[in-house]
Structure formats: structure tokens, C-alpha cells
Amino acid sequence: MFTHKRADFGQDFIFGAATASYQIEGGQTDGRGSSIWDTFSATPGNVRDGDTGRVACDHYNRWPEDLDLLADGGFDAYRFSFAWPRLIPEGTGAANPKGIDFYDRLIDGMLERGLKPFATLYHWDLPSALQDRGGWMNRDIAAWFADYAVLVNSRFGDRLAATATINEPWCVAYLSHMLGIHAPGYRDIRAAARVSHNVLLTHGTAIAALRAEGAKNLGIVCNFESAQPASDSPEDREAGRLWDGVFNRWYLDGLFKGRYPDDVLAQFGPHMPQAYTDDMAVVSAPLDWFGINYYSRSLWAHDPRRSAFPLRQVEGPLEKTAIGWEIYPQGLEDILTRISDDYTKLPLYVTENGMAEVEGTDDPRRVAYYDAHLGSVLAARQRGADVRGYFGWSLLDNFEWAEGYDKRFGLVHVDYQTQKRTPKTSYRAFQTLLTGANNPR
Numbered sequence: 423m424f425t426h427k428r429a430d431f432g433q434d435f436i437f438g439a440a441t442a443s444y445q446i447e448g449g450q451t452d453g454r455g456s457s458i459w460d461t462f463s464a465t466p467g468n469v470r471d472g473d474t475g476r477v478a479c480d481h482y483n484r485w486p487e488d489l490d491l492l493a494d495g496g497f498d499a500y501r502f503s504f505a506w507p508r509l510i511p512e513g514t515g516a517a518n519p520k521g522i523d524f525y526d527r528l529i530d531g532m533l534e535r536g537l538k539p540f541a542t543l544y545h546w547d548l549p550s551a552l553q554d555r556g557g558w559m560n561r562d563i564a565a566w567f568a569d570y571a572v573l574v575n576s577r578f579g580d581r582l583a584a585t586a587t588i589n590e591p592w593c594v595a596y597l598s599h600m601l602g603i604h605a606p607g608y609r610d611i612r613a614a615a616r617v618s619h620n621v622l623l624t625h626g627t628a629i630a631a632l633r634a635e636g637a638k639n640l641g642i643v644c645n646f647e648s649a650q651p652a653s654d655s656p657e658d659r660e661a662g663r664l665w666d667g668v669f670n671r672w673y674l675d676g677l678f679k680g681r682y683p684d685d686v687l688a689q690f691g692p693h694m695p696q697a698y699t700d701d702m703a704v705v706s707a708p709l710d711w712f713g714i715n716y717y718s719r720s721l722w723a724h725d726p727r728r729s730a731f732p733l734r735q736v737e738g739p740l741e742k743t744a745i746g747w748e749i750y751p752q753g754l755e756d757i758l759t760r761i762s763d764d765y766t767k768l769p770l771y772v773t774e775n776g777m778a779e780v781e782g783t784d785d786p787r788r789v790a791y792y793d794a795h796l797g798s799v800l801a802a803r804q805r806g807a808d809v810r811g812y813f814g815w816s817l818l819d820n821f822e823w824a825e826g827y828d829k830r831f832g833l834v835h836v837d838y839q840t841q842k843r844t845p846k847t848s849y850r851a852f853q854t855l856l857t858g859a860n861n862p863r
């Protein structure tokens with residue numbers, strides 16, 4: 423079990439678990455439109471074992487059982503995402519009544535169980551019809567997304583505890599348009615530069631539209647990693663700093679200082695959209711809270727072979743999870759205190775933290791991972807970071823993007839042949855922390 427006690431976090435601290443629509447819902451029916459992850463995963467070679475989100479955890483049909491798992495675990499909140507293609511199948515225009523009905527029932531189900539709905543408007547499942555129109559590379563996405571955000575707010579806003587516009591803009595931009603690892607799979611510096619701006623412009627445009635509707639408790643969720651040099655050489659130290667710029671400072675500086683970091687702009691060079699500086703007041707719109715996703719650290723060395731972003735990742739020596747990421751709890755304390763000291767005094771939520779582990783329901787390594795990272799949250803709070811909550815990633819084993827179903831992050835095991843859910847030891851650790859009892863269902 424954990425070494426911490428619920429009281430260590432203060433009575434107002436929120437514990438939750440997180441998921442995302444494409445990773446768990448399945449339910450490619452009832453008017454849901456196609457998403458870029460449907461097309462990306464249907465393309466051979468993009469996802470391990472050719473896995474897709476067609477069925478996933480069948481959450482579209484099994485959501486009452488999954489909400490029961492959250493309630494029985496003693497969680498205060500559930501971080502979930504709306505599937506844009508389920509609500510507006512073509513991305514713009516007519517809403518899908520069956521999509522609205524699904525989220526109506528899901529959110530009411532949370533409220534009936536005393537679970538606070540922490541919503542994310544976009545967790546990567548862009549409607550394919552919008553990709554046909556350029557997707558994130560088209561500046562018009564800011565208006566398309568703002569209209570979608572206003573629809574969600576009009577239908578569900580009065581029941582949501584908190585709303586994040588976008589999950590992990592770095593993944594939407596760099597992982598998906600520079601590295602090509604996620605949908606839509608571009609490897610194009612010009613696309614990456616434009617999307618790195620458009621994703622934050624879209625966020626800010628939606629915030630303004632939601633404010634005009636009177637929406638409250640608005641934020642964004644960004645992912646951070648502790649970017650470190652692979653050696654003490656000046657070149658490697660510069661490489662570590664540049665990656666910190668790419669992964670962390672682009673978003674922190676953009677959102678909270680209204681400007682992009684010069685070292686990263688220098689790498690993007692002439693590929694930035696014209697007059698992007700005119701947008702920075704919108705990009706840095708005031709927020710009510712800020713979400714931090716943290717998993718690991720990364721080591722970087724100078725790579726002179728590359729004309730832009732001259733760096734390469736180096737494997738580190740620390741214990742690794744089943745997805746190959748080093749276990750580095752200190753990085754969570756560091757990023758929380760860095761954000762609080764250098765960027766914002768907004769309420770902070772750890773909106774994702776967790777680890778991939780080999781299949782099984784006894785997961786002592788995951789218990790130790792969570793225990794160590796919860797300790798980092800306490801340490802950051804003691805250093806003045808206003809951390810208000812923590813969400814484990816993930817409630818369920820689920821579709822892990824390009825890794826398919828091979829990588830399991832769940833507190834609850836999913837047998838994809840039978841869809842049977844089985845709480846793991848790590849679920850029991852949270853249940854004991856949160857309820858004091860280890861009451862098996």
C-alpha cells in the first residue's frame with residue numbers, strides 16, 4: 423500500500439483517475455463520425471499489432487460499471503474527454519443527438535455517484551472531415567474548435583467541475599507533425615511550427631468564446647518531462663536545454679508570458695505562420711487552473727548531423743517502466759515548483775501520472791511508482807506549489823496510441839476478449855488511501 427495518508431494532502435485535495443475518449447470508448451456507431459485516429463490506426467505500420475480503437479474498452483456501453491469502479495475506489499473526480507466526432511460528426515455543423523445523449527447520461531452518472539466531472543474538450547480524436555480541410559495546419563481550426571467548445575458548454579457546462587480545452591498541445595503539434603508518431607503522422611518542420619502555434623491559438627480562442635458564454639473553471643493540460651543533458655559537455659547541456667524549450671518552455675512561455683522561447687523559434691526559423699505575434703494576447707488568455715501531465719525524464723545529446731533541432735535522445739540508466747520511460751519522481755516535484763515559482767500561481771492539478779506495466783493484476787512496481795510521485799506532490803506543496811488535485815493515469819488498461827493495447831497503464835486490468843474489469847493491487851492501494859478500507863467489490 424502507500425506510505426502516505428489521505429490527511430497528508432488536506433481535506434480539499436481531489437483524487438481522481440483519468441481516461442480519454444478514443445482510448446476507452448469504442449462505440450463507433452450511433453452517428454459518431456470518423457476521427458484521425460481511426461484513419462491513422464487503420465493504416466498498416468502506424469500502430470503496434472495493427473490495433474485500433476474500434477472496440478477499445480467498450481466504455482460506450484460499459485460506462486456504468488466503470489463509474490462504479492471510480493466510486494468504489496473512493497475517488498473524488500473523473501477526468502474524461504469528449505469525442506469531438508461523436509458530438510459533431512463532421513467537426514462543424516450539425517450536432518449528433520445520440521452523442522449528446524451519451525455524454526448527458528455519462529455526466530449524470532458521475533454526479534449520481536458523487537464524482538466531479540473534470541472534462542477535456544480535445545484528447546486527440548480530431549474529426550477526419552476537419553483533417554480533410556487541413557486539420558491543425560489550418561488556422562481556421564481555432565474557429566471550428568471554439569464553436570465545438572461553445573456547444574459542449576451549452577449542453578454540459580453547468581454540470582462540469584472543470585474544463586480543459588486541449589490535452590497535451592506538444593503531442594498535438596510536435597509528436598504528431600514533427601515526429602510523425604501520432605495522428606495525422608506528419609514529419610514536417612513547417613507543419614510542426616504552424617501547429618505548435620495554431621494549437622495554442624485554438625486554445626486561447628476557445629477560452630475567449632467560453633468566457634463570453636459565462637463558462638467557469640477553465641484550463642488547459644500540458645505534458646512535461648525533466649529534460650536533462652546526457653553528459654556535462656557544453657553541447658549536451660545545450661541539447662538538454664533546447665529540449666526543455668521544445669517540450670516545456672514553448673507552452674509555459676506561450677501560455678503564461680505571451681511569447682515563445684527564442685531558442686525554439688530559432689530552430690523553427692522561417693516556418694512560423696505570418697504575424698503569429700499578433701495572436702499572443704489570445705494565446706495567453708487568463709485561466710482558472712493549469713493541468714500538468716508528468717511521467718518521466720529524458721536525456722539529450724548534441725547531434726551535429728541535424729540541421730534543425732540538433733539533438734538526439736540517449737537512453738538513461740534508471741529503472742524503466744514497460745514502455746521504456748525512466749522512473750524519476752523528482753521530476754514531478756521539480757516541474758510543479760518551477761511552474762509555481764516562475765510562471766503562475768494558479769491552482770495546479772496533476773492531471774496525469776502513472777506507468778505502463780506488464781500484464782497482470784498484481785502490480786507492486788506501479789504501487790511504488792504512485793507512492794513516490796504522490797510524495798513529490800507533497801514535497802511541491804510544502805515548497806509552495808498550489809497543487810489542488812492528482813489524477814492517476816489511467817483508470818483502465820486502454821488503447822495506448824501507437825503502442826496499441828500492448829502497453830497497460832490501468833489501475834484496473836481489462837481482458838479485451840471478455841471486457842472483464844479486474845482491479846489491480848494499485849487500485850487497492852488508492853482504495854485504501856481514499857476509503858481506509860480495502861473492500862473488494
Ligand SMILES: N=[N+]=NCCCCNC(=O)[C@@H]1[C@H]2[C@H](O)[C@@H](O)[C@H](O)[C@@H](CO)[C@@H]12
Pocket residue numbers: 442445589590593645715717720774815822823831
Ligand atoms: N520524447 N518524448 N517523449 C515521450 C512523451 C510522451 C508523452 N505522452 C504522454 O504524455 C501521454 C499522455 C496522454 O495524455 C495519454 O493519452 C497517454 O495514454 C499517456 C501514456 O502515454 C500519456
